[in-house]
Amino acid sequence: MTNFGFVAASYLVTVGAVVGYVVHILRAGRRVSQQVAPEQRRWM
């Protein structure tokens, strides 16, 4: 693999992991918030 291949792999792994984690917590937040009364989920 060329040097730029290692660079591309690093950035892809980082972006993929961060995006995957963000999607996971947003979806989990949406799912759990539906089980909690509105007055318990008012955010600033």
Place this chain on the structure above:
Amino acid sequence: MTTTLRPPGNLGQSPSAPSTTGSRGTRMLGAVVLAGLALLAWLALIATPEEQNMGDAVRIIYIHVPAAMVAYISFGVTALGSAMFLWRRSRFWDLAAAASAEIGVLFTALTLLTGSLWGRPTWGVYWVWDARLTSTLLLLLLFLGYLAVRRLDAEPNVRSKRAAIVGLVAFVDVPLVHYSVDWWRSLHQPASLSKLDPDLDGLMLFTLVYGIAAFAALYAWMLMHRFRLEYLREQVGDAGMAQALSERRAEAYGATSTQEQTRS
């Protein structure tokens, strides 16, 4: 104060209550973070020059070092939250510690992965058991252990107390990781920024510092969402416990009434 459980799928929400962990603040911060990361990608991949010895591989530094910095910050927040929980028994700090630890584990893993991908073209190997890499791997394992302790079946306050102690002990590894390149012989290069005359200069130095700031903003955004998720899960847990206790009392009352009727 009791928390009302809603059946899954039944939104039952008032118009002003959000149905997610998002808010106006997180949306604004999220937009800033996205723009900041886009600029970082341009600077890191296009605008900055190659390095004399490492060539293009140096571009990995603009995500590797920021990821490591965010890992340090995350575990620092976990340690602070753990200490505050042990001192004040504060649920806020306990939830913050838990949320931050999970993010820290993610960024520590990314530090190791990107470091590995940088090591191959630079050192010729993906991994060596030197002080920096080994202590960073230990850090990852310690905080995976912290997350495991948080999932143990125990009374919530007991579980939080145990996790807080583990979090404080595990944090001891953070300065070990940072100073490992100074205290022991290490293949890993010394810190690029901690001296008055850094090895980088010009646009490369700016991009590295900017990358740390962009990743720190990303961490703040992730922490807000993760904290709120942890808070919501606790509300569901508390409500579930209240409901279970209520049902148990109803059963006991029903059984007592039956016994009294039978005697009479």
